[in-house]
Amino acid sequence: MKQFEPLTRKKDSQAARYLIVDDSVFARKSLAKMVESFGGQVVGEAGDGCTAITEYARTTPDIVLMDITMPQMEGIEAVERIVQEHPDARIVMVSSVGYQDNILAALQKGARHFVQKPVKPDALYEIIRYVLNDDGVAAPVHAGGEKDR
Amino acid sequence: MRMDLIQPFIGSLDAVLAEMMKTSPRIVDLTMEEEGYRRKGLAASVSFKGEIQGRVILDMDPQAATQVATYLAGDEVDSSQPIVREAVCELANMVIGNAVTQLNDRGFQFKVFPPAVLTEEQCEAAGHDSEATILCFETPAGNVHLNISMQYHRRRSRERSPVAVG
Numbered sequence: 001m002k003q004f005e006p007l008t009r010k011k012d013s014q015a016a017r018y019l020i021v022d023d024s025v026f027a028r029k030s031l032a033k034m035v036e037s038f039g040g041q042v043v044g045e046a047g048d049g050c051t052a053i054t055e056y057a058r059t060t061p062d063i064v065l066m067d068i069t070m071p072q073m074e075g076i077e078a079v080e081r082i083v084q085e086h087p088d089a090r091i092v093m094v095s096s097v098g099y100q101d102n103i104l105a106a107l108q109k110g111a112r113h114f115v116q117k118p119v120k121p122d123a124l125y126e127i128i129r130y131v132l133n134d135d136g137v138a139a140p141v142h143a144g145g146e147k148d149r
Numbered sequence: 150m151r152m153d154l155i156q157p158f159i160g161s162l163d164a165v166l167a168e169m170m171k172t173s174p175r176i177v178d179l180t181m182e183e184e185g186y187r188r189k190g191l192a193a194s195v196s197f198k199g200e201i202q203g204r205v206i207l208d209m210d211p212q213a214a215t216q217v218a219t220y221l222a223g224d225e226v227d228s229s230q231p232i233v234r235e236a237v238c239e240l241a242n243m244v245i246g247n248a249v250t251q252l253n254d255r256g257f258q259f260k261v262f263p264p265a266v267l268t269e270e271q272c273e274a275a276g277h278d279s280e281a282t283i284l285c286f287e288t289p290a291g292n293v294h295l296n297i298s299m300q301y302h303r304r305r306s307r308e309r310s311p312v313a314v315g
Contacts, residue, residue, distance in 0.1 A: 001223050023263055024235065024238060024239045024242065024264075025232075025235055026218075026221055026222070026232060026235040026236055026238070026239045027239050027242075029221075029222065030221050030222065030223070030239075033222075033223050069242075069246070069261055069262065069263050070263060071263055095246065096242050096243040096244075096245070096246025096247055096250075097246040097249055097250055097261050098246070098247070098250045099249070099250045099253035099254055100253075100254060101253065116247070116250070117242070117243045117246065117247075118165060118168055118169065118243050120168075
């Protein structure tokens with residue numbers, strides 16, 4: 001796999017730490033390889049939204065890569081619950097289902113970005129670079145468009 | 150079955166396989182089936198509910214599935230490894246998810262469920278529920294089948310809008 005210039009945390013230039021959430025073991029493995037090629041460290045994995053919430057609290061990652069369609073608890077609900085507890089969470093949605101309603105719902109709940117599967121490493125790299133450097137604190141957006149700040 | 154609902158699945162499979170197998174698959178057969186579906190290789194199914202309801206089975210020759218698994222894993226994968234089934238599941242998720250995205254953007258509302266690997270018995274049982282359209286795509290690594298069964302429940306909202314008369 002192509003190696004990229006390492007993406008580091010802005011605050012201390014250390015390797016970015018990732019939590020990967022997807023019900024497919026294969027997708028998690030594939031994303032983990034990409035993340036490693038970006039110089040990142042995978043600190044946790046989860047196969048559903050419930051586990052993602054506990055893994056987030058345990059690992060406090062810099063970036064979460066979150067699938068949408070999962071058993072038990074879907075990605076969008078997990079985003080809402082993580083951002084409620086950790087308003088500075090940086091979550092990137094990674095899903096094959098990329099219709100506008102889904103993207104909007106995820107962003108309204110506090111996700112920072114969206115990538116559609118199949119994921120191209122170059123595209124994911126650019127998005128993570130953007131999200132790591134984005135200091136804006138995520139906050140749920142109400143239907144009217146106003147953020148809770 | 151309406152061809153305009155099937156077209157996104159064809160386009161999506163074409164695009165995803167072009168990325169993963171570096172080839173453009175060619176449709177070599179199209180059949181309708183009302184009886185049980187006999188699995189050809191490794192199969193996974195994704196179901197959806199809403200204005201359009203149904204399920205799509207992605208069924209791949211083992212060699213084609215192994216090639217996709219190798220692409221997704223980024224390493225050489227042996228055809229006997231369980232990860233090949235998982236790759237078919239993930240491919241089904243991508244192909245069907247991308248197609249469903251196109252349909253949703255055209256105004257159809259529905260919810261998609263996670264993919265599941267299908268055994269031979271489950272495949273046959275799945276074929277009994279309703280009429281299915283089966284498309285066979287040829288790739289250099291073997292054939293890929295899409296078995297599409299769906300029912301259209303409601304007209305789209307703009308088609309339901311009252312029509313001024315007189």
